[in-house]
Amino acid sequence: xxxxxxxxxxxELLAKRAxxxxxxxxxxxxxxxxxxxxxxxxxxxxxxxxxxxxSKKAEAAILEAGKTILQYGQPKELTEWVAGFMNKEExxxxxxxxxxxxCGSSQALxxxxxxxxxxxDIILVEAPSFGGALRTFRNAEAKxxxxxxxxxxxxxxxxxxxxxxxxxxxxxxxxxxxIPTFHNPVGVTMGLADRQRMLDLAVEYDVMILEDDxxxxxxxxxEMPPTIFALDERRGTGRVIHTRTFSKIxxxxxxxxxxxxxxxxxxxxxxxxxxxxxxxxxxxxxxxFAKTGELEAHIEKLVNIYRQKRNRMMSALERYMPGEVQxxxxxxxxxxxxxxxxxxxxxxxxxxxxxxxxxxLPGAGCYAEGQGGKNNIRLSFSFVKLAQxxxxxxxxxxxxxxxxxxxxxxx
Amino acid sequence: xxxxxxxxxxxELLAKRAxxxxxxxxxxxxxxxxxxxxxxxxxxxxxxxxxxxxSKKAEAAILEAGKTILQYGQPKELTEWVAGFMNKEExxxxxxxxxxxxCGSSQALxxxxxxxxxxxDIILVEAPSFGGALRTFRNAEAKxxxxxxxxxxxxxxxxxxxxxxxxxxxxxxxxxxxIPTFHNPVGVTMGLADRQRMLDLAVEYDVMILEDDxxxxxxxxxEMPPTIFALDERRGTGRVIHTRTFSKIxxxxxxxxxxxxxxxxxxxxxxxxxxxxxxxxxxxxxxxFAKTGELEAHIEKLVNIYRQKRNRMMSALERYMPGEVQxxxxxxxxxxxxxxxxxxxxxxxxxxxxxxxxxxLPGAGCYAEGQGGKNNIRLSFSFVKLAQxxxxxxxxxxxxxxxxxxxxxxx
Numbered sequence: 001x002x003x004x005x006x007x008x009x010x011x012e013l014l015a016k017r018a019x020x021x022x023x024x025x026x027x028x029x030x031x032x033x034x035x036x037x038x039x040x041x042x043x044x045x046x047x048x049x050x051x052x053x054x055s056k057k058a059e060a061a062i063l064e065a066g067k068t069i070l071q072y073g074q075p076k077e078l079t080e081w082v083a084g085f086m087n088k089e090e091x092x093x094x095x096x097x098x099x100x101x102x103c104g105s106s107q108a109l110x111x112x113x114x115x116x117x118x119x120x121d122i123i124l125v126e127a128p129s130f131g132g133a134l135r136t137f138r139n140a141e142a143k144x145x146x147x148x149x150x151x152x153x154x155x156x157x158x159x160x161x162x163x164x165x166x167x168x169x170x171x172x173x174x175x176x177x178x179i180p181t182f183h184n185p186v187g188v189t190m191g192l193a194d195r196q197r198m199l200d201l202a203v204e205y206d207v208m209i210l211e212d213d214x215x216x217x218x219x220x221x222x223e224m225p226p227t228i229f230a231l232d233e234r235r236g237t238g239r240v241i242h243t244r245t246f247s248k249i250x251x252x253x254x255x256x257x258x259x260x261x262x263x264x265x266x267x268x269x270x271x272x273x274x275x276x277x278x279x280x281x282x283x284x285x286x287x288x289f290a291k292t293g294e295l296e297a298h299i300e301k302l303v304n305i306y307r308q309k310r311n312r313m314m315s316a317l318e319r320y321m322p323g324e325v326q327x328x329x330x331x332x333x334x335x336x337x338x339x340x341x342x343x344x345x346x347x348x349x350x351x352x353x354x355x356x357x358x359x360x361l362p363g364a365g366c367y368a369e370g371q372g373g374k375n376n377i378r379l380s381f382s383f384v385k386l387a388q389x390x391x392x393x394x395x396x397x398x399x400x401x402x403x404x405x406x407x408x409x410x411x
Numbered sequence: 412x413x414x415x416x417x418x419x420x421x422x423e424l425l426a427k428r429a430x431x432x433x434x435x436x437x438x439x440x441x442x443x444x445x446x447x448x449x450x451x452x453x454x455x456x457x458x459x460x461x462x463x464x465x466s467k468k469a470e471a472a473i474l475e476a477g478k479t480i481l482q483y484g485q486p487k488e489l490t491e492w493v494a495g496f497m498n499k500e501e502x503x504x505x506x507x508x509x510x511x512x513x514c515g516s517s518q519a520l521x522x523x524x525x526x527x528x529x530x531x532d533i534i535l536v537e538a539p540s541f542g543g544a545l546r547t548f549r550n551a552e553a554k555x556x557x558x559x560x561x562x563x564x565x566x567x568x569x570x571x572x573x574x575x576x577x578x579x580x581x582x583x584x585x586x587x588x589x590i591p592t593f594h595n596p597v598g599v600t601m602g603l604a605d606r607q608r609m610l611d612l613a614v615e616y617d618v619m620i621l622e623d624d625x626x627x628x629x630x631x632x633x634e635m636p637p638t639i640f641a642l643d644e645r646r647g648t649g650r651v652i653h654t655r656t657f658s659k660i661x662x663x664x665x666x667x668x669x670x671x672x673x674x675x676x677x678x679x680x681x682x683x684x685x686x687x688x689x690x691x692x693x694x695x696x697x698x699x700f701a702k703t704g705e706l707e708a709h710i711e712k713l714v715n716i717y718r719q720k721r722n723r724m725m726s727a728l729e730r731y732m733p734g735e736v737q738x739x740x741x742x743x744x745x746x747x748x749x750x751x752x753x754x755x756x757x758x759x760x761x762x763x764x765x766x767x768x769x770x771x772l773p774g775a776g777c778y779a780e781g782q783g784g785k786n787n788i789r790l791s792f793s794f795v796k797l798a799q800x801x802x803x804x805x806x807x808x809x810x811x812x813x814x815x816x817x818x819x820x821x822x
Contacts, residue, residue, distance in 0.1 A: 008648070008649045008650075008673060008675060008676075009673070009675030009676055009678070009679055010527075010619060010649075010650075010676065013527055013585055013617075013619060014526060014527055014679060015524075015525065015526060015527050015528050015529045015532070016529055017525065017529075017683070018525065018526045018527065018679055018682070018683060021526075021679070021682035021683050041483065043482060043483050044481075044482070046478045046481070046482055049477055049478065049481045049482075051473055051474060051477040051478075051481075052474075054473050054477070054481075055469075055470045055471075055473035055474045055477070056470070058466075058469035058470055058472075058473055058692070059466050059467070059469055059470035060466075061469070062462055062465050062466035062469055063462060063463075063466045066460055066462040066465070066466070067457045067460065067462075068664070069662075069664050069665075070455075070457070070460045070462075070465075070661075070662035070663065070664050070665070071454060071455070071457055071460075071663055071664050072452065072454050072658070072663040072664060073664065102686075103514060103686035103687065103690075104686055104687045104688075106685055106686050106687040107685070107686035107687070109685075110685045110686065113426075114426065114428065114429065114550075115425060115426060115429040115432075116421075116424055116425055116426050116429065117426050118426045118427055118428075121426075132685075135685065136685045139525075139682075139683055139685055174424055206424075208421060208424060237419070238419045238421075239419075239421075247483070247687075250481075251480075251481035251692070252481065252482055252483040252687075253479070253480045253481050253482050253483060253484065253688060253690075253691030253692065254480075254481070254690065254691060254692050255686060255687055255688055255689070255690055255691070262419060262420070264419060264420030264421075265419075265420055265421065267420070268420055268425060268429055268432070271429070271432035271550075272428070272429060272432050272550055274517055274518070274520075274521045274543075274546065274547045274550055275513075275514035275515055275517050275518035275521065275666060275686075276514065276515045276517040276518070276658075276663075276666055277515075277664060277666055278666070279514075279664075279665065279666055279690040279692075279693060280664030280665065280666070281469070281662070281664065281665050281690075281692055281693045281696070282690060282692045282693065285692070
C-alpha cells in the first residue's frame with residue numbers, strides 16, 4: 001500500500017538558518033487572478049520580449065553548439081561578452097576572470113553572502129531596500145542594520161555615523177549593500193559625489209560594498225554617473241562586488257546574472273557556487289543575441305517602453321492623488337515610491353486594493369529592522385499594460401482618498 | 412586612468428566556510444588537450460545528444476510559451492511531469508509539492524545541506540563516494556565520517572556500528588549520504604534488503620537519508636530494487652531526501668535536477684533556494700521533450716549505448732589487465748572501479764597517463780577522511796568513444812603493468 005507523503009518536517013534536525021527561513025523570492029506575485037492589475041513586482045514587460053528572435057537563436061544554438069551546451073562545463077562566450085560590454089560602457093579593462101555568471105543576481109547576492117558572511121555578521125542596508133535581498137541576507141544569518149535614505153539614495157552622513165558608531169563598539173560590517181541606480185524600491189539614483197564618498201568610507205572602515213545594479217541601462221533621460229564598481233576599479237582597490245542581471249533587459253526566467261569583482265574575489269565566490277554551472281542553454285542564446293548587437297538595440301527599445309509607462313504613471317499620480325500623498329521621480333528603472341499620510345497603513349489597505357483588482361507592494365517589507373514603510377507603497381510601472389496605468393492609478397488614488405477620509409472620522 | 416583589477420581577496424573578511432573552499436564541481440575535466448582519451452568524468456556521451464529534436468523543441472517553446480518562460484515565476488509543467496514519472500515508475504502517489512526543481516543534483520545536495528547542516532554537523536558518507544558531493548558537504552562546513560563499502564554499496568554492519576558508536580558519544584549525524592544505484596565511483600548497486608535496513612537504522616537513530624540517484628534509469632540488465640525514497644514513501648516516514656538529475660539522461664549543461672521529499676521537507680529546502688527559479692527555458696524544453704514520450708525513448712537508446720560501452724570496457728579489462736588488478740562489475744550507470752596492488756599509487760601514476768593522452772580519476776579524491784583510494788582508479792565509460800575503449804584500456808593496462816614491475820625492483 002502506498003501512503004501519500006506525510007508531513008513531518010524534521011524541525012529538530014533543521015539547520016539554524018532553516019528554522020525561520022522565509023519563502024523564496026518571487027513566490028509572492030503568483031497568487032492573483034489574471035484580471036488583477038499588477039503594480040506589485042519588478043517583472044519586465046512581457047509584450048516586449050523578443051520572442052521571434054530568441055526562438056531562432058535557441059534553435060540555432062542547439063544545432064551549432066549543442067555538444068558544448070548540453071555537456072558539463074561553463075563555456076566562456078557570454079562571460080567574455082559581459083566583460084567586453086562593461087569595458088565598452090565604462091572604459092574599464094576587465095577580463096573574463098573578473099566575471100562570474102550566476103543564476104540571476106539573486107544567486108549573485110546569495111553567493112556573496114556565502115563567501116563573506118558568517119552567522120551574525122553585519123550588513124548595512126538602505127532603509128528601504130529590496131525585500132528579496134533582505135530575505136537572502138537573513139537566510140545567510142546576517143544581522144541587518146538600516147541606514148537612512150536621503151534624496152539620492154543612501155545618506156552618506158547617516159552611513160558614516162553608523163560606521164563610526166559600530167567601530168566604537170568594536171564592530172565592523174562586512175558589506176554595505178546598496179542599489180545606487182534606479183533604487184529598488186524608491187527609484188532614485190545616487191550622484192557621483194556620494195558614490196565617491198561611499199568608496200572612501202568603505203576603504204576607511206575596511207568594509208566591502210555590494211553594489212546591486214539590477215536596473216542598469218534602463219535610463220530614461222539625463223546622464224548616468226559611473227557605477228561604484230567602475231570608480232573602484234579605477235582606484236584599484238577591488239573593494240566592490242557588483243551584481244547585474246539579464247532579468248530586466250532580456251529574460252527573467254532564464255536566471256542569468258553576473259558578479260563583477262576583482263579576480264581573487266570572483267575566485268572565492270566561485271568556489272562556493274556548487275550548482276555545477278549557470279544554465280548553458282540560456283547563456284548561449286543570450287550570447288547569440290548579444291553578440292550581433294541585438295541586445296543593445298533591444299535595451300533601447302525597452303527604455304522607450306518603460307519611459308512611456310513611467311510618464312503615464314507620473315501624469316496619473318499628478319492628476320489623481322490626494323494632496324497629502326508624495327512620490328519619487330525616477331530617472332529610470334521600474335519603480336515609483338509613494339509616501340501616504342503617516343496615519344495610513346499600506347499593508348492593511350492592500351486587502352481593499354486586491355478586492356478592487358489592484359496589487360501594489362506595501363513598503364513595510366522593504367525595511368530590514370521592521371519599523372518603517374507602514375505608510376509607503378512601491379508601484380512598479382514595468383509590467384502593467386500602458387493602457388491600464390491611468391485607470392489603475394485613479395482607482396488607487398480613490399482608495400487612498402477613502403482611507404484618508406476614514407482616518408479623519410473620530411473613532 | 413584605468414587600473415586593471417587588483418588581486419586583493421579580502422581574506423580577513425571572508426566567511427569561515429570560504430577560507431578553505433575548494434573549487435567548484437566540474438572544473439577538473441576542462442584542462443586536457445582534445446586528443447586526450449577522457450576516462451575521467453561522469454560526462455554523458457555527446458554523440459547521443461538529441462540535438463535535432465531539442466532544437467525544434469526550443470524554437471517552439473519560446474514561441475508558444477515565451478511569455479511564461481521569459482518571465483519570473485516557476486511554471487509547474489516539468490514539476491508535474493516529474494511527479495507523474497516517478498509515480499509511474501515506482502507506483503507512488505507524489506504530488507508536485509513533493510518535488511523541487513534544482514540547478515542539477517549538485518544544487519539539490521547543496522540545498523539539503525543549507526536546510527539541515529549547521530557547521531560541524533556530521534554526514535556519514537560511503538568510502539569511497541562522489542567527490543563533488545564531498546566538496547559540497549565541506550563547503551557546508553559539515554564533518555564527514557566514512558562508512559565502509561561492502562559488495563553492494565554501503566556496508567550495513569559498518570553503518571550500524573558507526574551510528575551506535577556516535578550515539579555512545581552523544582552524537583547524532585544529520586544525514587546518511589548514499590548513492591545506492593550504480594554507485595559513484597564504485598559502480599555497484601545496493602540490494603533491497605540493505606535498502607530496507609538503512610531505512611530501519613535511519614528511523615532507529617533518527618537520521619535523514621540523502622539518496623543521490625543521479626544514474627537512475629541507466630540499467631543495463633536485470634532488475635532494479637525500489638529507490639530508498641520509494642520504500643520510505645510506502646512506510647510514510649518522509650525521512651529520505653532523494654536527488655535526481657536530467658544531466659545523465661538529457662543535458663548536463665542545462666543544470667536541471669530535482670529533489671523529491673515530503674512536502675514539508677521540500678518547503679523547508681525551497682525556502683533556502685534563493686536563486687529565484689530553476690532555468691525556465693531549459694525546464695520547458697525538457698518538459699516538451701518528456702511529455703511526448705521522447706525522453707523515455709531516448710533513455711532506452713542511452714541504455715543501449717552505455718551497455719555497449721560497459722561491455723567493451725569490461726572485455727578490454729579482462730583481456731589486458733595484469734592479474735593483480737581487480738574491478739567492479741556495474742549493472743548500469745557510468746563507472747568501473749579498479750583496485751590496483753596496494754603498493755601502487757594511482758595519483759602519481761596519473762602524470763604518466765596524461766603523457767600517454769589518457770585521463771582517469773584517481774581514487775583518493777573520493778575518500779572523505781583522506782586515507783583510502785590511493786591504489787584505486789575510477790574509469791568512466793560514458794564519454795569515451797566506443798572505438799577508443801579497447802586501445803585506451805590496453806594502454807592503461809601497460810602503464811599499470813610497468814608500475815607493478817617497477818615496484819618489484821628493489822629500491
